[in-house]
Amino acid sequence: MAARILHRLRHALAGEGGREERARGSSEAEDFPESSELEDDTEGLSTRLSGTLSFTSHEEEEEEEEEEEEGAGEELGEPQQPTGAAAGAEDGGRCWGRCQGGPGRPPGQQHPGGDPRDECGPAAERPGGSLLTRQLQELWRKSRGSLAPQRLLFEVTSASVVSERSSKYVLYTIYLIRSGRFDKAPAAIARRYSDFERLNRRLRCRFGCDMAGITFPRKRLRRNFTAETIAKRSRAFEQFLSHLHSIAEIRRSPEFLEFFFLQDLRAAQRLTCTGMYREALATWANAYRLQDRLGVCGSGRFLLTLAGLAVCHQELDELGEAHGCCEQALQLLEAQGSHPLLGPFLQAHVHLAWKVGKDKRRSEARLQDLREAGPPLQQQPTLKECLIKEPLE
Structure with a gap:
């Protein structure tokens, strides 16, 4: 009798414990989502990562992104991607997910963001994927300390209409500027149309072949003093002097040099x-x-x-x-x-x-x-x- 009562008591206690464990399990299931929900969220994150490009030039941040992408692939149970030459055929290192073109994009198509690293070309086949970025950074660092080649520029800075007793003409002020250098006291000349025309005539007499391809603004019978005509001639005189200076024989000739400083x-x-x-x-x-x-x-x-x-x-x-x-x-x-x-x-x-x-x-x-x-x-x-x-x- 006592043995039967003890058996029933143990059975009752065991039943209550099972119900408590089942209740505790159901409450934990409500507090934490199912693994399928976690996998769905991770798959969505994987899709977003595959279609997102990083516009950064820091190598450390690029390496961190590579580690995060590789880690995401491992959590999803994907096989480990090969490296080296084989990576270009299967994954391409940093092209994981991007080679798929993203949602709605065929393979090999560039991301709408326009980043050239989104293409799966020869640069993507190299491990790391940031070689081009490092080359550009190194080139930029070297170019900061180098000087740009200097050349002489001719700029018409102003033009004024001069009226004398028997004549009226436009006086053009031309600055001679060396590119890549700041001139505290720039060199300047003031010349009129007849001065340019005389230079053009003298140079064509001596350098007929070299002057054949150089045009000179024609003289007008009227409307010589309108703003439009003066502006067009100013640009034409700048190009005219630049063309002359680009020819070694002409820029060393007395006719060309004396045009600037003889007056x-x-x-x-x-x-x-x-x-x-x-x-x-x-x-x-x-x-x-x-x-x-x-x-x-x-x-x-x-x-x-x-x-x-x-x-x-x-x-x-x-x-x-x-x-x-x-x-x-x-x-x-x-x-x-x-x-x-x-x-x-x-x-x-x-x-x-x-x-x-x-x-x-x-x-x-x-x-x-x-x-x-x-x-x-x-x-x-x-x-x-x-x-x-x-x-x-």
Whole structure:
């Protein structure tokens, strides 16, 4: 009897425990979704990842994305993707999911985002998939420290209508700019249509073959002073000068070079002769910049420009600047045994060096050599006299 009661008691306790376990299991099932729901959510995440491109240039973030994609594939029970050359045929490394084209896209079609890495080409076959990005970054780092090649640009900055007693014309202001460098004091010229036309005619007489393919804006019988005509001619003159400068024989010709600085040299010479040294100094300085931009710093015209700068600086009591101009001229004359301006520059340099307290022994020695080899220095003109008497044709 006692054994039967004990058996029933154990059976009842066991039944209550089973019901509690079943109740606990049902509550846990309500708190946590089924594994099928987890798999569905993971599949949706996998689809979203396969159609999403990363627009980043950091290699670390790209590697993290690769690890996340590989981890997602393992959670979904997908087989591990091969690496190396085989990856290009089956998966392509980072092209996992993208090679499928995404939802609604055929294989090999680029993602609508437009990223070139979305295509499964040769770059995708390489492991890592970020080789192109690394190459571009390295190229960018190298190019930051390199200088862009310089070239001379011609820009018409303004055009004004000038009315004189018997004529009316448009005066175009052209700046000579070297690309890749900031000019604090740019070189500028002011020319009218007849100046361009004269240059075109002289160059066609001498360089007929080279000028055959270069067009020149035609002269109009009327409407020459409208804004539209002036704007079109401004652009045409810029292209005209750029074409001329691109031909080596033309840009080194006296006709082309004198178009830019001969007028300034004549004006500076007249101002110097009349004693207007401050105005002449500005004109000499602009002629200096023009010849420097055009790359003719070793010509006779450039030596004459240095002489004008030295004389004007000296007359304005700017002895240090005058001494520097004489030194630059003597460096250019170093390789020449004789030159009409060598003696005058040496005399001026010795005088200015004594004034500013600079070394003058080398110039004195060169003067002594000239005295022994040629006529007495007393018969040679001064630098100012040479400057005034120099014909500028």
